[in-house]
Amino acid sequence: xxxxxxDIGGTNFRIGLVxxxxxxxxxxxxxxxxxxxxxxxxxxxSNKIIEFTKEEKYxxxxxxxxxxxxxxRTRVVQAPNIAFMENLPVCEVLEKKLxxxxxxxxxxxxxxxxxxxxxxxxxxxxxxxxxxxxxxxxAICINGVPLTGQHGCAGEIGxxxxxxxxxxxxxxxxxxxxxxxxxxxxxxxQKEDYPETSIGDMFTKHANDKKVKNIVELMVNAxxxxxxxxxxAYVLLGGGVFKMKDFPIEMFNEFIRQKVRxxxxxxxxxxxxxxxEIDKSVVGASIYARNKLKI
Numbered sequence: 001x002x003x004x005x006x007d008i009g010g011t012n013f014r015i016g017l018v019x020x021x022x023x024x025x026x027x028x029x030x031x032x033x034x035x036x037x038x039x040x041x042x043x044x045x046s047n048k049i050i051e052f053t054k055e056e057k058y059x060x061x062x063x064x065x066x067x068x069x070x071x072x073r074t075r076v077v078q079a080p081n082i083a084f085m086e087n088l089p090v091c092e093v094l095e096k097k098l099x100x101x102x103x104x105x106x107x108x109x110x111x112x113x114x115x116x117x118x119x120x121x122x123x124x125x126x127x128x129x130x131x132x133x134x135x136x137x138x139a140i141c142i143n144g145v146p147l148t149g150q151h152g153c154a155g156e157i158g159x160x161x162x163x164x165x166x167x168x169x170x171x172x173x174x175x176x177x178x179x180x181x182x183x184x185x186x187x188x189x190q191k192e193d194y195p196e197t198s199i200g201d202m203f204t205k206h207a208n209d210k211k212v213k214n215i216v217e218l219m220v221n222a223x224x225x226x227x228x229x230x231x232x233a234y235v236l237l238g239g240g241v242f243k244m245k246d247f248p249i250e251m252f253n254e255f256i257r258q259k260v261r262x263x264x265x266x267x268x269x270x271x272x273x274x275x276x277e278i279d280k281s282v283v284g285a286s287i288y289a290r291n292k293l294k295i
Contacts, residue, residue, distance in 0.1 A: 001059035001295055004049060005285030007107055008032065008065055010081025010134070015052050016282030020290070022117065024279045028052060032082065041084045046097045060100055060293055062285035063090065064107035066137075071152035073104050080170040103289050107281060108137035108155070109146050113291070114284030115236045115274045116141065125233035128226050129274075130157060132239035135170065135178040136222055140230070144291075157222045158182065181218035183241050189215070204246040216248060217255050223271075224259035231265045238274035249273075 002025065007014040013035045017026040036044045049061065067079030067086075074091045076082075094102045112129035121127055123144030131137040136158030140147040147154045158178035165175035167185070179185060189211050190199050197205050206212045223235060241247065260266040277283075289295070 002057060003286040003289050003295075004053060004058050004061045005110075005282030005289070006045075006049075006061065006063040007110070007281035007285065008063065008082060008085070009107070010066060013048075014281055015048065016279060016285075017053065017056055017058060018283055018286035022283050022286060024283060026052070026056070027279055027282065029278075036082075036084060042088055042090065042093045042097075045090075046094055049094075049098060058100065060289045060295060061094065061098065061102045062110070062289035063094075063102065063104045064110045064281055064285055065104065066107050068153045068156070069104065069106060071148050071150070073148070073152070076104075077152065078171065080172075101289075101293055103292050105146070105285075105288055106137075106139065106155075109139040110281055110284030110288055111137070111238065111274075112139040112141060112146075112236060112284070113288040114280050115238065115272070117284075117287050119236070119272055119274070121234055126230050127234045127236070128230065128232045129236040129238070130222055130226065131237075132182060132219060132241040134184050135182040136219075137239070138222070138226070140226075140232075146288075157226055160222075160225060162218065162221075177218060177222060181215050181222070186212075186215055186241070200245055203244055203248060207246065207248040207251065213251070216251055220252060220255035220259055223256060227265055227269065228261050234270045234272060236272050236274050238276055240276065242273060243276055 001020055003018050005016045005018050012029055013032045014029045016024050018024055035048050038044050065076050065079055066081055068077040070077055076085045079085055090104050091102045108131055111131055127141045129139045138155040138157035140155050159176045161175045162177055162180050165180050167179035168174055169176035169179040187199055190202050
């Protein structure tokens, strides 16, 4: 049975058709604004799905959002980059329109589902994924089940507070970790302190400068905090920041050695630096949907 996987980002919209062997049969990536261009986002979304799947057969739809969601995973609670999707009955409306099961989840959970599948990790114990892009995404899986928390908002490691920070985060709070250590923070430093350096050359030319080194250390604070609290079996690390030219991976690893509790869990810590394939989000959506719907 094929599954339609969808990733609605702040900038781009990805939709793919994935078969039961996780092969992508069809994939499309377009700007979000070309999909959502009316005052009815769910109508826009259903029309896009209908257009994409014309003459195709599928049995379920899985949609990932860069957002916090309710515990039932039927509504987006807060999504600063796609605020037009907040508080809409996504699953209910689309199921009625398209007559197939629809599941929704945080996009980072789809990324972790993909990575667990790709690296053949067991569905037992605690597995954490931390992904550094514009912000910091985090998902936690316990015995094969994503951790949602009491209100649906577990795994928001990017929003732990940084002492002394006055940076305003996209979530509306002041001093969140991702406001100081995500890709947006790196871009801010590049613009203010290194205007002569392109963002792609920041680590090549300035990795040992104090402000850039501080970003790398703060990135590690997310890992060390989660590891010291949860003692996971595996930690998967990914996202665009790691893929930047000359990212100082040894510096990153040295900070991990400094900050994770010793002798355990540090001596047994298993970290996997994950690849960032273009179809990762839609395949992850398919894997998640099949596990949740048992199809």
